[in-house]
Amino acid sequence: MFTDSYDFPPFHTYRVSSSTPFSRFAIIVAGGTGTRMGADRPKQFLELAGEPVLAHTLRRFSDPGLDVQELVLVLPSDQLATWQILCEQYGITVPHTVVKGGATRWASVRNGLAHLTAQTSGVVAVHDGVRPLTPHAIIEATYQAAYNHGAAVAAVVPKDSVRGLNQQGSYALNRSRLRLVQTPQCFDLALLRRAYQLPELTTFTDDASVVEDLHPIHLVEGDYRNLKITTPEDLLLAEALLRP
Numbered sequence: 437m438f439t440d441s442y443d444f445p446p447f448h449t450y451r452v453s454s455s456t457p458f459s460r461f462a463i464i465v466a467g468g469t470g471t472r473m474g475a476d477r478p479k480q481f482l483e484l485a486g487e488p489v490l491a492h493t494l495r496r497f498s499d500p501g502l503d504v505q506e507l508v509l510v511l512p513s514d515q516l517a518t519w520q521i522l523c524e525q526y527g528i529t530v531p532h533t534v535v536k537g538g539a540t541r542w543a544s545v546r547n548g549l550a551h552l553t554a555q556t557s558g559v560v561a562v563h564d565g566v567r568p569l570t571p572h573a574i575i576e577a578t579y580q581a582a583y584n585h586g587a588a589v590a591a592v593v594p595k596d597s598v599r600g601l602n603q604q605g606s607y608a609l610n611r612s613r614l615r616l617v618q619t620p621q622c623f624d625l626a627l628l629r630r631a632y633q634l635p636e637l638t639t640f641t642d643d644a645s646v647v648e649d650l651h652p653i654h655l656v657e658g659d660y661r662n663l664k665i666t667t668p669e670d671l672l673l674a675e676a677l678l679r680p
């Protein structure tokens with residue numbers, strides 16, 4: 437939870453906090469093409485510290501301490517064979533199920549969720565395949581917060597000043613009231629299913645924006661190291677952060 441004066445109140449409790457263990461699932465979305473990276477292949481397959489970006493991400497979620505029961509990996513529909521080759525080449529043995537992605541992140545998440553039909557209850561994390569550095573504590577805290585509140589996403593305070601745009605030019609925004617949203621984004625399974633039955637809107641940029649009309653989103657303090665690999669310099673930063 438954030439502790440500054442603009443902390444979001446815990447709007448209402450979706451489920452009372454308890455030490456009862458709950459089932460955990462994860463959907464790793466890696467169905468994008470990486471246009472902003474401009475590489476010769478989707479950025480999730482690029483090498484980071486000796487192995488594909490996606491291998492790092494999968495390993496974070498397969499940490500036995502998290503006890504994720506089912507790991508679904510969503511890939512571009514024309515890249516399934518590539519991933520199989522990479523798994524053999526790099527000896528990637530993390531147990532996971534591969535699902536074909538869609539034209540948008542929303543469609544990829546929906547396809548991943550459709551794979552969890554056998555599951556009746558629990559908390560599901562949606563995580564960008566291109567966030568390979570997420571600390572264990574952030575994943576755990578987001579699962580726990582979603583168990584207690586129904587919907588929880590990791591977010592950080594902006595470090596830079598922020599300006600909005602208008603017809604005259606631009607104007608200052610109060611950054612203490614803003615948060616930069618990361619993944620994981622964790623949800624009660626039934627809630628996420630309901631949200632993804634609604635039509636896709638062009639305003640959806642993440643899962644919180646899909647769910648928020650149905651349920652308040654609880655923010656968990658994220659981590660500046662939880663980079664999303666988007667443009668070439670992000671890969672350099674990630675390499676530096678992984679250096680012992």
Ligand SMILES: Nc1ccn([C@@H]2O[C@H](COP(=O)(O)OP(=O)(O)OP(=O)(O)O)[C@@H](O)[C@H]2O)c(=O)n1
Pocket residue numbers: 465466467468469470471472473480510537538539540541542544545564565566567664665666
């Ligand atoms: N149709 C899509 C689009 C995106 N994603 C995934 O959503 C995450 C965040 O998206 P982004 O960083 O925008 O990835 P890309 O869409 O690949 O990048 P770009 O927008 O530069 O093309 C990534 O792990 C990406 O693979 C996905 O699963 N399916």
Ligand SMILES: C[C@](O)(CO)[C@H](O)COP(=O)(O)O
Pocket residue numbers: 541564616617618619641642643664666
């Ligand atoms: C989901 C996300 O990573 C949260 O910050 C982000 O919204 C993805 O946006 P992108 O435009 O697909 O990179």
